Amino acid sequence: MRTRAARTADLLVVFALFTVGTGAVTGCGSERAGSGTRVRGADQAPESQARARRVADAWDGSKAAEAWAKGYYPMGEVVQLPENAFRSGDDKLAYGARNLVLRGELPATAQKDGQVKWESGGSLTLPLMGAREAFATVAGGSSDGPHLTVTVVKLGEMSLATSRGPAMVPAWLFALEGYDTPLKRVALSPSKLPEAPIKPAGEVPTDELAPLGRMVGVAGDGRSVTVVANHGACDDGPAVDVLETGGTVVLSASVVGTKDGPCTSQLLAKEVTVKLDRPVGDRVLLDAFTGRPVPHEENGPSVDRS
Secondary structure (H helix, E strand, O other): OOOHHHHHHHHHHHHHHHHOOOOOOOOOOOOOOOOEOOOOOOOOOHHHHHHHHHHHHHHOOOHHHHHHHHOOOEOOOOEEOOOOOOOOHHHHHHHHOOOEEEOOOOOOOOOOEEEEEEOOOOEEEEEEOOHHHHHHHHOOOOOOOOOEEEEEEEEEEEEEEEOOEEEEEEEEEEEEOOOOOOEEEEOEOOOOOOOOOOOOOOOOOOOOOEOOOEEEEEOOOOOEEEEEEEEOOOOOEEEEEEEEOOOEEEEEEEEEOOOOOOOOOOOEEEEEEEEOOOOOOOOEEEEOOOOOEOOOOOOOOOOOOO
């Protein structure tokens, strides 16, 4: 029989294995929890509150914050589906399986750089992702079974939410047979993350503090943020607290409702939406456990939203 203490230790080990070198936690196994909105407040552990404050204090006014303010960091999906997608269940399955079939050749381009242009003003020039590399991020499945046919590929642009507000960014446009508008994929990679001014938290019980998974996105009005948080198979799921300062939004994840009795050591992923007192704006979103910005993984783990 696995005890609550043993399961907490197991989760700590699993979280640690997934965070070494990347700072991101991804779900494993075939079972995933669904999405939800859940925020803890007054019942947050004092140790977790103190950690969030230390992270905020370390970042506010730091060189890392200055570097973040000058970089390009997506806060929304880097792939945009065609309008009215999908027209059939088979097309949805094909996209989920990354089963895109190319008709013709991918274009070559002599353009080596692309430019991010923010609505608020300012721009940033970054290396341009080639069509072949971009196509590989959205395709890669077998041609057997349902598939989507890519008829034309060309370089264009798309609007994207970023850490510095809305921006127009270069994008590869993949025309799909049967659709009036293309599938769009951002043609730039994010800027390198600055080195955090604070070290990750040490070993703490997951019902007090745990590392976050990844960023999903920020609401259009900026007043809520959705992240992937992780938990085990024998608890009530993850919860996420928030500490807001003038320059940061610190998110503290934890696992709640751990139950006694036999349990497997699965790591499950769940989307959690956190409401804010005011729009995110250009504040940096931080993970209290790692002390680093919450990663926006371009090809992060899929999460069941049913």
